[in-house]
Amino acid sequence: MDIIFGRNKKEQVEPVKAKVTGTIPAWLQGMLLRNGPGMHTVGETRYNHWFDGLALLHSFTIRDGDVYYRSRYLRSDTYNANVEANRIVVSEFGTMAYPDPCKNIFSKAFSYLSHTIPDFTDNCLINIMKCGEDFYATTETNYIRKINPQTLETLEKVDYRKYVAINLATAHPHYDEAGNILNMGTSVVDKGKTKYVMFKIPATVPEDQNKGKSPWKHTEVFCSIPARSFLSPSYYHSFGVTENYIIFLEQPFKLDILKMATAYIRGVSWASCLTFHKEEKTYIHIIDQRTRKPLRTKFYTDPLVVFHHVNAFEEDGCILFDVVAYEDSSLYQLFYLANLNQDFEENSRLTSAPTLRRFALPLHVDESAEVGSNLIKVASTTATALKDRDDQVYCQPELLYEGLELPRINYAHNGKQYRYIFAAEVQWSPIPTKIIKYDTLTKSSLKWGEENCWPAEPLFVPTPGATDEDDGVILSAIVSTDPQKLPFLLILDAKNFTELARASVDVEMHLDLHGIFIPDADWGSRKQPPSEERRDRAPNCDDVAPQT
Numbered sequence: 054m055d056i057i058f059g060r061n062k063k064e065q066v067e068p069v070k071a072k073v074t075g076t077i078p079a080w081l082q083g084m085l086l087r088n089g090p091g092m093h094t095v096g097e098t099r100y101n102h103w104f105d106g107l108a109l110l111h112s113f114t115i116r117d118g119d120v121y122y123r124s125r126y127l128r129s130d131t132y133n134a135n136v137e138a139n140r141i142v143v144s145e146f147g148t149m150a151y152p153d154p155c156k157n158i159f160s161k162a163f164s165y166l167s168h169t170i171p172d173f174t175d176n177c178l179i180n181i182m183k184c185g186e187d188f189y190a191t192t193e194t195n196y197i198r199k200i201n202p203q204t205l206e207t208l209e210k211v212d213y214r215k216y217v218a219i220n221l222a223t224a225h226p227h228y229d230e231a232g233n234i235l236n237m238g239t240s241v242v243d244k245g246k247t248k249y250v251m252f253k254i255p256a257t258v259p260e261d262q263n264k265g266k267s268p269w270k271h272t273e274v275f276c277s278i279p280a281r282s283f284l285s286p287s288y289y290h291s292f293g294v295t296e297n298y299i300i301f302l303e304q305p306f307k308l309d310i311l312k313m314a315t316a317y318i319r320g321v322s323w324a325s326c327l328t329f330h331k332e333e334k335t336y337i338h339i340i341d342q343r344t345r346k347p348l349r350t351k352f353y354t355d356p357l358v359v360f361h362h363v364n365a366f367e368e369d370g371c372i373l374f375d376v377v378a379y380e381d382s383s384l385y386q387l388f389y390l391a392n393l394n395q396d397f398e399e400n401s402r403l404t405s406a407p408t409l410r411r412f413a414l415p416l417h418v419d420e421s422a423e424v425g426s427n428l429i430k431v432a433s434t435t436a437t438a439l440k441d442r443d444d445q446v447y448c449q450p451e452l453l454y455e456g457l458e459l460p461r462i463n464y465a466h467n468g469k470q471y472r473y474i475f476a477a478e479v480q481w482s483p484i485p486t487k488i489i490k491y492d493t494l495t496k497s498s499l500k501w502g503e504e505n506c507w508p509a510e511p512l513f514v515p516t517p518g519a520t521d522e523d524d525g526v527i528l529s530a531i532v533s534t535d536p537q538k539l540p541f542l543l544i545l546d547a548k549n550f551t552e553l554a555r556a557s558v559d560v561e562m563h564l565d566l567h568g569i570f571i572p573d574a575d576w577g578s579r580k581q582p583p584s585e586e587r588r589d590r591a592p593n594c595d596d597v598a599p600q601t
């Protein structure tokens with residue numbers, strides 16, 4: 054597993070033409086743009102955790118049946134500082150770094166103090182966000198980095214804090230049909246209060262004399278919810294939306310602010326400030342998008358750890374939402390590189406499997422209903438919501454499937470009734486071995502897998518003009534541990550999961566986290582994706598990328 058997790062990957066700045074077998078549908082024109090950790094050591098120093106690795110962007114440009122691959126490290130301030138010092142000098146999730154080996158006791162004390170309220174990393178390694186016509190690499194701190202999707206060059210750094218009072222934000226925003234962004238973040242002890250803040254960034258803005266054309270300046274706080282505990286807000290990685298509501302799980306997997314404030318001086322990482330409190334409940338907050346206020350009813354469930362919301366929708370006076378849930382926080386533990394690289398089989402067993410669970414919440418609680426009665430009358434689920442005392446409702450989910458992660462859907466169905474989930478299948482190890490299509494209606498699944506192949510998150514791209522939810526293709530970048538097999542972009546028919554084509558590239562590809570597909574048709578007012586300069590023939594390259 055060292056091949057996949059431990060080794061630094063070489064960037065491939067010049068486009069390489071892939072060897073395509075099978076036939077790529079003629080309508081599939083655009084770019085799969087993805088993000089993930091690619092560099093795990095700098096000089097003699099090494100990161101502790103896989104989520105610390107320096108962001109390596111990569112893209113597959115699909116044009117007229119051909120595929121071109123390229124990759125480039127995000128030139129974040131973190132990357133540049135590390136490379137310049139030839140060692141890790143910026144702290145990441147699982148690695149605390151000490152920038153200046155301090156010369157005397159005074160400068161040491163000063164350096165410690167300046168880390169009490171830390172300036173977080175801009176190593177944006179998790180996802181790609183579209184904001185209007187621009188694209189950003191994202192992570193969970195207050196920084197995101199604009200990128201050029203064509204060349205993968207790094208552009209300006211955006212500090213969320215300039216526009217909204219948050220210190221952390223998710224890398225999984227939602228988009229409405231017009232492309233406006235809805236995201237949420239945590240504001241740590243701002244005016245003595247720790248709160249969760251939902252905010253909107255418009256896709257397009259009118260030319261404004263004072264604010265200019267930047268959508269950031271038009272960022273608007275939508276709603277905020279005080280944290281149950283000011284000194285230990287919940288950690289969360291994503292959230293859910295329906296047409297009228299926002300779903301936020303305040304789970305007992307929490308960040309301890311006091312521990313964070315002293316982490317630097319104690320020589321421990323941010324990750325060590327995260328604790329799962331297995332004796333506490335998970336609170337389910339529902340925000341009405343029309344009133345911008347949380348519902349009065351207090352919904353709760355058992356202690357859970359959720360990273361990925363799958364989808365949510367309204368049905369018969371209820372909110373139904375699907376998540377991938379764990380019963381402990383062992384997932385983050387397993388991604389320590391020491392566990393991934395040695396005795397992989399032994400050290401990489403999850404103590405709680407990722408389970409797909411469906412929750413059902415009543416939008417109106419019948420005052421006359423008896424305490425203990427089930428308020429869910431929806432026939433499609435066995436999830437229950439039991440009436441408790443004092444406006445409280447205890448929710449028990451329906452278990453739909455055991456062993457999947459990195460879920461994606463046909464995003465046209467986001468917030469609406471839907472049927473299919475595309476995901477990576479993971480059993481007791483966190484590393485995916487198969488891609489799965491799960492049918493929430495029939496509860497059956499289709500799978501794709503191949504020996505020594507490790508698939509990335511599968512992404513659904515709809516056929517233009519499609520009416521069926523699963524009319525389209527699945528794209529997934531596959532890394533192999535078989536030295537005879539090159540990494541490839543896999544293209545499956547999303548209906549029956551048969552392979553349409555694969556595009557193999559002779560490069561060192563990294564296992565990534567998340568990404569997006571940018572159809573050529575999306576270039577909007579720019580009309581065409583910016584053209585590439587014609588470059589010299591790259592190694593292993595039959596041709597250079599086409600003029601676009």
Ligand SMILES: CC1=C(/C=C/C(C)=C/C=C/C(C)=C/C=O)C(C)(C)CCC1
Nearest residue numbers: 104145146173174179192193221323360
């Ligand atoms: C640096 C940093 C953080 C980074 C977290 C990261 C990088 C999480 C990645 C999660 C992934 C990839 C999950 C996949 O399911 C925190 C803890 C938010 C807060 C402190 C500073």
Ligand SMILES: [Fe+2]
Nearest residue numbers: 225290361567
């Ligand atoms: Fe994620």
